[in-house]
Amino acid sequence: MISAVIKEVICETATVKRFRIGDIKGRPLVKFTPGAHLVTEIGSSKKWVRPYSIVRYTRDGSYEIAVLKTERSRGGSRYWHEKVRKGDGLKISLPRNGMKPSFSARHHVFLAAGIGITPIIGMARWCKERGIGFELHYTARTKAQCAFYSHLKTNFPGQCHFYFTRETAAERLTPELLYQYRTGTAVYICGPPAFNHQYKAAALAAGFPDRAVYTEMFVPPSSEGRKPFVFSTSHGSYRAGAEENFLDLLLEKGFQIPYSCRSGQCGTCEISVKGGEVDHRDQFLTAEEKMEGRMLPCVSRGKSITFPLIIEL
Amino acid sequence: MNSFHFAAGHLRYLLIFDSKGAEPAASLRNSLINEGAEFKELYAGSGRDLKWISEEISSQKNGTCLYAALETGLLEKLETAAVCAGYLPEEIQFIPSGSRRRIFCAHCHHISITDCENPPVQCSSCGRYLKVSGSRSGYWQAYLAVDREAF
Amino acid sequence: MKSSFPYPFSKEQRTYSYSNDAYPITGKPCIEVNDSYIEEISYKRQLIKEQPGRCFRSLPHTHEAQYEAAKLTAEHLVNVSEEEFSIDVTTGGFTLYNSILNEQVSVEEFSGDALRVIGDHVQEDLILMTERDQDIYMDAGYVCFPAGWSLTFNLGMPFLQIHEPVPGFTHQGLDRRILRFLRGLHADTPYERLNWSLSAGRRLDHSLETITEWKRERQLVSPDNAGNKVQLRVERQRLFRLPETQAILFTIHTHHCALDELDYPLVEQLYKILESMPRDILKYKGVSEYEEPLKEYLERKLDYGREPS
Ligand SMILES: [Zn+2]
Numbered sequence: 001m002i003s004a005v006i007k008e009v010i011c012e013t014a015t016v017k018r019f020r021i022g023d024i025k026g027r028p029l030v031k032f033t034p035g036a037h038l039v040t041e042i043g044s045s046k047k048w049v050r051p052y053s054i055v056r057y058t059r060d061g062s063y064e065i066a067v068l069k070t071e072r073s074r075g076g077s078r079y080w081h082e083k084v085r086k087g088d089g090l091k092i093s094l095p096r097n098g099m100k101p102s103f104s105a106r107h108h109v110f111l112a113a114g115i116g117i118t119p120i121i122g123m124a125r126w127c128k129e130r131g132i133g134f135e136l137h138y139t140a141r142t143k144a145q146c147a148f149y150s151h152l153k154t155n156f157p158g159q160c161h162f163y164f165t166r167e168t169a170a171e172r173l174t175p176e177l178l179y180q181y182r183t184g185t186a187v188y189i190c191g192p193p194a195f196n197h198q199y200k201a202a203a204l205a206a207g208f209p210d211r212a213v214y215t216e217m218f219v220p221p222s223s224e225g226r227k228p229f230v231f232s233t234s235h236g237s238y239r240a241g242a243e244e245n246f247l248d249l250l251l252e253k254g255f256q257i258p259y260s261c262r263s264g265q266c267g268t269c270e271i272s273v274k275g276g277e278v279d280h281r282d283q284f285l286t287a288e289e290k291m292e293g294r295m296l297p298c299v300s301r302g303k304s305i306t307f308p309l310i311i312e313l
Numbered sequence: 314m315n316s317f318h319f320a321a322g323h324l325r326y327l328l329i330f331d332s333k334g335a336e337p338a339a340s341l342r343n344s345l346i347n348e349g350a351e352f353k354e355l356y357a358g359s360g361r362d363l364k365w366i367s368e369e370i371s372s373q374k375n376g377t378c379l380y381a382a383l384e385t386g387l388l389e390k391l392e393t394a395a396v397c398a399g400y401l402p403e404e405i406q407f408i409p410s411g412s413r414r415r416i417f418c419a420h421c422h423h424i425s426i427t428d429c430e431n432p433p434v435q436c437s438s439c440g441r442y443l444k445v446s447g448s449r450s451g452y453w454q455a456y457l458a459v460d461r462e463a464f
Numbered sequence: 465m466k467s468s469f470p471y472p473f474s475k476e477q478r479t480y481s482y483s484n485d486a487y488p489i490t491g492k493p494c495i496e497v498n499d500s501y502i503e504e505i506s507y508k509r510q511l512i513k514e515q516p517g518r519c520f521r522s523l524p525h526t527h528e529a530q531y532e533a534a535k536l537t538a539e540h541l542v543n544v545s546e547e548e549f550s551i552d553v554t555t556g557g558f559t560l561y562n563s564i565l566n567e568q569v570s571v572e573e574f575s576g577d578a579l580r581v582i583g584d585h586v587q588e589d590l591i592l593m594t595e596r597d598q599d600i601y602m603d604a605g606y607v608c609f610p611a612g613w614s615l616t617f618n619l620g621m622p623f624l625q626i627h628e629p630v631p632g633f634t635h636q637g638l639d640r641r642i643l644r645f646l647r648g649l650h651a652d653t654p655y656e657r658l659n660w661s662l663s664a665g666r667r668l669d670h671s672l673e674t675i676t677e678w679k680r681e682r683q684l685v686s687p688d689n690a691g692n693k694v695q696l697r698v699e700r701q702r703l704f705r706l707p708e709t710q711a712i713l714f715t716i717h718t719h720h721c722a723l724d725e726l727d728y729p730l731v732e733q734l735y736k737i738l739e740s741m742p743r744d745i746l747k748y749k750g751v752s753e754y755e756e757p758l759k760e761y762l763e764r765k766l767d768y769g770r771e772p773s
Contacts, residue, residue, distance in 0.1 A: 001652065030708045094651035094707035103525075103596035106399045181375045184399020186597075207324040207376015209401050211598045258483050261655070265648050266484045267641045283648060284641075401597060402622075419672045422517060422616050448628065452620030463675040 001041065001091040002029070007062055009086055016115060016147040017081055018066045020058065021092060028061020034122035035099035035188075037216075038063060041091040042084065048076040049224065053098060053119035055148075063092075066147060068115035099214045101126055102186035108134040109181065111173070111199055113191025114141075117148055119216070120190055124156055139163040139173045139191075175202030188214040229302030231276070231309040239305070246297040255313050257297070264299035271297055276309035278302065317380050317406050319344040324376030326352035329366060329391070334382025334410030341380055357383060367394035382408045385415055385426060389454040402451065416445055417455040424455050434458065465730075468498045469721045470700045472660040473733055479740035482632050484642050486657040486703070493540035494654070494704050494715045495586045497548070501564060504587045504668070508608045511669060512584075518673050520580045521619045522592075522604035527576045529592050529711035530604055534571050534578035536706065536713065537586060560585060579606050591714040593623065593646070600646050600712070602626060609718045611661060611699065612750070614672040631744035651707035659699040661749040662758075666695055666720050685754035690761035691724035694754070696734070723761070735762045 008020035021040075023029050037053045052065035069081040101108060101123050108127055110120045117138055127134040136156065140146035142164050152160050163173045175198070178187065187208055189199040196215045203213045228242045233255070240249055247269055250257055259269035264282030273293040280290055281299040302309035316337050326345055330338035338354070345352045357366055370379060371394065379400060381391055388409055395405055412430035417423075423438030433442045436458070443458035450457070465471065512519040522530060538560045541549040552559045557572040562585055569585070571578050583590050583606030592604040600623040607615040618626050623643055627633045649655065663670065664681035685693055700717040726734065738751070738759075746752050 032708070033710045036710070095710075096650055097595060097647075097705070097710040100595055100710060104396065104399050104401065105597075106397075179375075182371075183373045183375050183377050183404070184371075185375055207374070209404055211401055211403070214598070258481070260483070260485055260487045263488060263653065265488075265650075265653075266486055266645050266655075268484050284644060417617055419614055419617060419675070448617075448625075450617055450619075450621055453617065457614075457617050459672065460676050463679055 001093055004090050004092045006084055006086055006088045012066055012147045013145050015069045015145060016066055018064055020062050020064050022062035029063060031057055032095040033097065034101055034126040035119045036095040037098045038095060039093040043079055046091055048079050050076045054095060055118050055121050066115065066118050098216050099188060102212065105186035105212065106133065106184045108132065109185060109187045110134065110136045111187065111189045112138045113195040115147065116190030120188065121148060128156065135159050137161045137173050137177065139165060141166040143167065175199060178203050178206035186212045186214065193217065226301065227303060228305055229309060230305050231302055231311055233311045233313055237308060246301045250297055259298055262298045264296050269296055269298045270294050272312045274310040274312050276302060276307050277304060315408060317341040317408065319348060320378055323378035326350055326378045326380060327373060328352060328380045329355045329357055330382040331357050331384060331410055333384060337382045337408050363387060363390050366391060370395055371398040379405045382410045384411050385409045385413045392454060415455040416458040417450065417453050418443060419457060419459045424453065465721055465725045469719050470658050470698050472658040472698050478736045480737055480745065482635050482638055484645055486655040488653045489656045490653050493544050494537055494702050494713060495540055495588050496717055497544055501587060509584060511608045518616050518671060519608050520606045521615055522579065523620055526592050526594060526604040527574060529594060529706060529709040530578040531573050532706045532709050533592055533713040534582035536704065537582045579604055588715040588717045593712040593714060595647065595710060600643060609668040611670050612672060631748050646712060649703060649705045649712060651705040654702060654704045656700065656702050659701055661697050662751050663695050663697045664693055664754060668718055682753040685757050687757045687760035690758050692722055694723050694758060695720040731762060731765050735766060
């Protein structure tokens with residue numbers, strides 16, 4: 001992780017703040033590919049670990065991210081909004097490849113809901129610079145709550161379509177939009193999980209090949225909120241403390257599980273779960289694989305001390 | 314590599330073939346009818362049809378799966394047109410009709426067009442006798458061929 | 465066995481296994497510099513001079529990634545040995561000073577062959593993979609020592625297609641999982657894996673282009689010369705996600721160790737692993753053609769090792 005500092009805090013809307021983040025020693029940070037995000041760690045003992053898309057790379061070599069204040073959040077976004085000031089220190093990861101724009105598409109369709117607009121700003125700029133066709137469909141409650149509204153309108157006139165659901169004469173974005181495109185179109189879907197699921201399904205139904213549909217689902221960081229849990233195996237039942245690593249426990253109990261990365265990235269330590277609820281903390285397994293009862297014990301674990309996780313080994 | 318397989322899940326199918334490609338085309342047509350798929354056929358009589366076919370490919374709506382059984386030469390040009398139009402490899406199935414193939418010599422990198430049904434196959438640049446593999450490069454638009462001595 | 469030789473099996477391993485066996489190597493460099501540096505660099509340069517079209521290839525969209533990879537590699541050379549390497553970064557490029565070879569070389573940002581230039585200063589083969597349309601392709605490389613494949617033919621090919629000839633690679637969806645692993649690779653955490661095979665002779669260049677030359681050696685293995693002739697060939701493969709372009713730099717350092725240099729427990733382990741290997745893998749790893757003399761050699765050595773001294 002890189003030591004960084006908050007260089008500027010800008011109010012974008014009543015609920016969205018933009019933060020400029022620079023290297024602590026003033027060296028320019030590496031440039032980013034459109035669609036990329038950072039993992040940030042901020043607060044006392046760097047408690048709040050959150051991924052945020054990079055909105056912009058400034059001339060002095062800083063990144064800008066935008067954070068929505070959500071009431072339901074476990075505290076990360078509230079912390080950013082209420083506590084973070086210019087000059088505060090934080091740690092950031094190197095940029096990560098979130099949604100690299102399609103290489104082969106001749107037309108790009110961006111669908112954004114609310115704060116999901118952040119990765120799209122860089123991608124729209126990328127298209128414009130290369131003269132590649134694109135359009136943006138952006139839904140927000142009201143014009144006042146629409147982050148980057150004037151920036152988008154000024155920079156991409158003619159390509160932006162806004163849908164304000166709470167304004168009088170409300171317009172609505174609907175999945176029917178996706179049926180009008182020619183082959184060679186890529187679609188990017190960025191919004192809350194329900195929006196992403198709905199539009200991903202709609203895009204596949206409209207004939208977009210899997211690889212032409214881009215969405216990003218962030219999962220919770222792997223260290224926060226770990227609970228003790230019980231698990232049972234053919235050898236017996238055991239209890240895991242909140243600080244204990246599930247894979248280590250299984251190895252300790254004599255189960256021979258191949259493992260490699262210990263960080264939920266390589267998939268080697270995968271095991272089968274026959275019952276109980278899993279607290280998945282990897283980004284490796286697909287939603288379908290998790291549904292089928294697979295898990296990676298190197299980062300994932302159980303959730304309950306009353307209903308054991310039943311492991312088949 | 315001489316017959317198409319029906320790829321489910323596309324909204325419609327476009328089938329392009331020439332006289333030598335009539336056989337794989339017919340068997341695919343049967344599958345498409347059996348599956349109740351929406352499809353369109355284009356008969357490409359000779360190379361001069363390239364521009365017309367390219368325009369047809371490029372104007373297809375999203376969700377089209379492209380099948381082509383054409384002679385080597387026209388087939389590769391069509392492949393280039395499809396890639397330019399933004400088709401992904403999973404939306405394309407191509408079969409060279411006839412027995413001529415583009416082959417990539419593993420030793421001198423020369424690409425020869427040769428009749429693969431009449432061995433021995435020889436590299437037209439270095440003269441080695443080659444065995445043609447099933448591995449095809451989309452970039453070179455050719456099949457890998459390795460010296461017979463290596464087997 | 466030389467101390468720098470990356471022995472590929474863990475202590476417990478007794479059978480051949482299929483898995484994603486990569487492990488993180490945070491903080492480690494993408495290259496190593498060892499005793500064979502001068503010898504291998506001059507061999508690489510001779511090969512690329514004689515056969516430029518098979519040792520370096522790149523697609524035009526890799527120019528930025530090539531520069532990023534070259535810069536990272538140069539920085540890692542400096543980290544490995546400040547006495548022998550240093551760099552000067554300027555706008556639009558950098559200069560590498562190499563005191564082992566007494567050379568200096570400039571790499572320019574948009575030259576299009578940055579990987580070629582830096583590749584002349586490292587023992588590793590260098591490969592760039594880029595992510596296109598949510599898939600991974602091999603789009604550039606400076607490769608002198610491939611193990612039975614052709615850089616040129618594989619240029620621009622998807623990762624999964626490149627590995628189609630590897631037996632067992634699709635077993636239980638391993639191929640798709642490795643692809644997913646590569647796509648999830650972060651710049652903060654590079655990875656390493658060791659890939660092994662056996663080869664007849666110490667020749668590093670096992671390119672597909674020259675297969676008829678090096679394959680002959682396999683016919684010459686006998687129980688008497690196997691200890692010297694047959695080599696455990698290990699590729700130390702390292703994977704680095706480049707943060708700026710998001711391309712993946714894949715470096716391969718090939719090491720050899722003659723079977724005679726392995727001591728008793730390692731010979732026994734190798735014997736057991738070979739016994740457990742499926743036929744198709746034995747064939748793929750090039751062992752089938754001299755399996756009999758090899759086995760005889762190993763059995764003799766095991767009998768000898770078991771005798772009380
Ligand atoms: Zn040739």
